[in-house]
Amino acid sequence: MPEVRDKNEVRRWLIVFIVLGIVVRFVGLTRESFWNDEAFSGYAAQFSSLKEVLALATTDVHPPGHLILGWLWAQIFGATDFSLRCTSAIGGTLLIPAVFALGRRFYDDRTGLVGAALTAFLTQTIYYSQEFRAYIFVGLLSTISVILLYDIVAGNGRLWHFAALAATLITNAYLHYFGLLFSVLIGLLFLAIAIRTKRHILPSVSIAILATIAYAPWLPEMAKAPHILSHPVAPGLREIGLLSNVVFGPGWILVGLAGAVLVVGFWISRANTKEPVPNREDRWLLAWILIPLAISIVVSYVKVPVYTPRNLFLAITPAILLMARAIGGFRPELRRTMAITIGFLVLHQGIQVGTKGYFIHPHKQELREATQYILARMSPTDAVEVVGWDYLNVGYYLRQANRGDAVHITPLVPGQRTGVPIGAGPWLFYAGLPVPPRKDLERRFEVLEEVTFREATVLKVRQRLAEHDEAP
Secondary structure, three states, X not given: OOOOOOHHHHHHHHHHHHHHHHHHHHOOOOOOOOOHHHHHHHHHHOOOOHHHHHHHHOOOOOOOHHHHHHHHHHHHHOOOHHHHHHHHHHHHHHHHHHHHHHHHHHOOHHHHHHHHHHHHHOHHHHHHHOOOOOHHHHHHHHHHHHHHHHHHHOOOOOHHHHHHHHHHHHHHHHXXXXXXXXXXXXXXXXXXXXXXXXOOHHHHHHHHHHHHXXXXXXXXXXXXXXXXXXXXXXXXXXXXXXXXXXXXXXXXXXXXXXXXXXXXXXXXXXXXXXXXXXXXXXXXXXXXXXXXXXXXXXXXXXXXXXXXXXXXXXXXXXXXXXXXXXXHOOOOOHHHHHHHHHHXXXXXXXXXXXXXXXXXXXXXXXXXXXXXXXXXXOOOOOEEEEEOOHHHXXXXXHHHOOOHHHEEEEOOOOXXXXXXXXXXXXXXXXXXXXXXXXXXXXXXXXXXXXXXEOOEEEEEEEEOOOHHHXXX
């Protein structure tokens, strides 16, 4: 592709995308309640000590990095929905220039700019920038690690590049087990390139040893993680296909639009330039997507189910850059390319709005609304009865109102999906777990009121008298 001559124009476009990306990430940050996974992270952020955070992390299916990040952030800025989600919004904003930086290294400024625009405004990058979970950081750190490795291999590496690469790989590994997978792949790739080129062998080995030592304290807990995974079955073809929704969706209409742009854009690019498609850089990006996907599917069938589409969010950058390459194939001039990119994004968001997507229709559990309903009606002595880990869902919001002591927990019986609390009530809360059959509830309680929110249910009950307590 022809190089853009006006570097000032490139900088102006990039600044516009970053500024607008900040706006769409921070506006509406608390429009929806936390959902199960966010409430888990939020509950950890409310602890008074890091020791409590690490203890809770041992019950999670992920390493402790994101819980530690949230707790440290909360010590300074507080543990509110807005404050905690700001961490992801900042990570999502930083992903915009990171994608640009990698795009210009792999291709040129124009492809980097298109990638930055897509990163700023695609629905899924905004969604994960507004969710208090680790996924946006895994995408960001995976991108940064590739940028650092690229510079080192290209001969532009300085001492700080090696130090930054080691820190990025270790941090990514502690944020998520798929971050660990990608860090291992990057470490092996660096070692393989070093051996083949006979350059940077000592730094590549040193980084591998340092990362192993840094992760060693968590390895015993990691060994327990397969026993508490929440994905009970290996993925089918449909769930594997949903990976495209995580990148270009939600919805098959948006995926179809992205697929059409990819096919047509690469076809036009090949016709105009006579270059092979895919070229070397395209193949690296495809490997970035397909190798983690293949490993996760094999592990899911052979060992333990680990695949979910969102776990592959680490592949958001290569998917975006391949789309940027395709869009750049339509027109070589920067301004026309930007016009086509903006038109694609307008159409993308128009379809998303027209199909009542993320910005229009609620997508997350209404834990906040359900808890507020209880808070508005409960007396100072009322208890909120929960089963199993639903205490995290209601406890996060009750603790914000200084009513965390109102939660009474009934352990979930192993092998069961839900249960009836053994406490007296008068409030029952179900969100992470389904409401048990009414006949089971009514053996213990008289249901006075039941209010259903999105994937959350509140019941006001009165405990039935035990047989020996009944009046004669």
